[in-house]
Amino acid sequence: MGKLRIKRIAVGMAVVAAIMLGLSWESAPVAAASDSVTFDMATVQANGKSFTVQWTAIDLLDPYLRVMPVTAAGGTGHVESFADMVERSSAVAAVNGTFFDAYEQDESLRHPNGLIVESGGFVRSGDNVSLGIRTDKSVLVHRLETQLAFKVKHNQSVYTVTPWGTNTYYGDTDLDEVVAYTHHYAEQIDRQGGVKVVIDGGRITSMTEEAAAVPENGYVIYVGHSTNNDRNLLPHLHEGDEVEVEALMVDGSSSATETLAQAWETAIGVGPKLLSNGQVDIDFARDGFDDPKITSAANARSFVGVDGSGRLVLGTLSAATVEDMAYALVELGLSEAMNMDGGASSALYVEGAMKRPPGRLLxxxxxxxxxxxxxxQVTVNGGFVHEYRGFIQQDVTMVPFRGIFERIHADFKWNEQERVLTAKRGTTELELRPDMLEAKVNGKPVQLDQSPVIIDGHIYIPLRFVAETLGATVGWDSGLYRATLELK
Known part of the structure; x- marks a missing residue:
């Protein structure tokens, strides 16, 4: 391998200011972050050839940053310009994602082909070499497999529904199809030829042949009208049945099976793998690739990986084979790396500049x-509140009301007309109003550190208020910016 030759274009494109974390019930260390998003460009000699590499390195311990997949605005299966995805998600850095059916004539059927996980939930099921970001903010490149099951409780019996996949398109010819859909796929599921089973709040809320709206934090399971499903599956499902959702991730490298929400924040499956432990690790057969466009052809490439400091790296490479790219990334000092969709799909954006525009909609x-x-990050009795993150406002930690109170099985109600939120747990009754510094606990006024605030339709309240009114034991991890609540 040749020596590394680099032309420095720009370094330190963002400097994130340090803040003081103000938890009035306990002190916490200062979290400082600088150069959390950097950009570099290099000319690299590798495998006897010369390549131009552009990349951005991301420090995931910066609490201002989060990594997430984005699908087209129309839902899973649709396409959108990369620039619009960047703008819509307010991204400071972005790279194109997994393979998809780019040559499908129907733009509503251009489905992604790799697994996708966002905020501890499945956007698309799969079994692929994947970039994974764990809840401890570590980054890895392993083979990952999604598993989803619905345990339906009726009277004293439990029946398990295991869908073929999540937000995955199998065509319209197999009547035996059972597919789970979330809001990432579409706002409503209107497929004909089957029953739509709506699951929201841990229950089957409806079963219909008509179009069914997808709950914000729930599922619609499509069950095709095959003889098998009509006889053996649908009779076990009833409106009102309790449902326990079991979402798991299997790590092919460690053979560990973990609860998705507990262990994983983000993942995207593409491949093949390029590097392991700083060495070239390409095995097309192992990773399921035989297309010459991947195995031997030279083309524009994009990649993701991990550098020697544990930072996430996103980048693109001038025309190269997959093997060429792997050797070039060794020269750049990456420890783990994976190929992303390439060719006309290759794209990179960093801090307001389109470093490489793609040649097609994505x-x-x-x-x-x-x-x-x-x-x-917020955990309640060991379980992550993935759907809503907390945040720090004027030195006060604000946490999601619904995400916490649902997990402790409290009753609550929002009165839109009077703009008042009431909640009850045991003998404790709460009353809160957005933008008001006074709450009521069992009818008595209580002053808040910050007034409750509504963001994207969800109410956030001071963490100290939760701790004091509910008697919670609260812990703080300053490295991960994680608040842990334990309630009896």
């Missing part, structure tokens, strides 16, 4: 978003 992308306030 199905999905992987983006880095910078928030105005530090983002706070």
């Amino acid at each position: 199905s999905n992308a992987l983006v880095v978003k910078r928030f105005d306030a530090p983002q706070v």
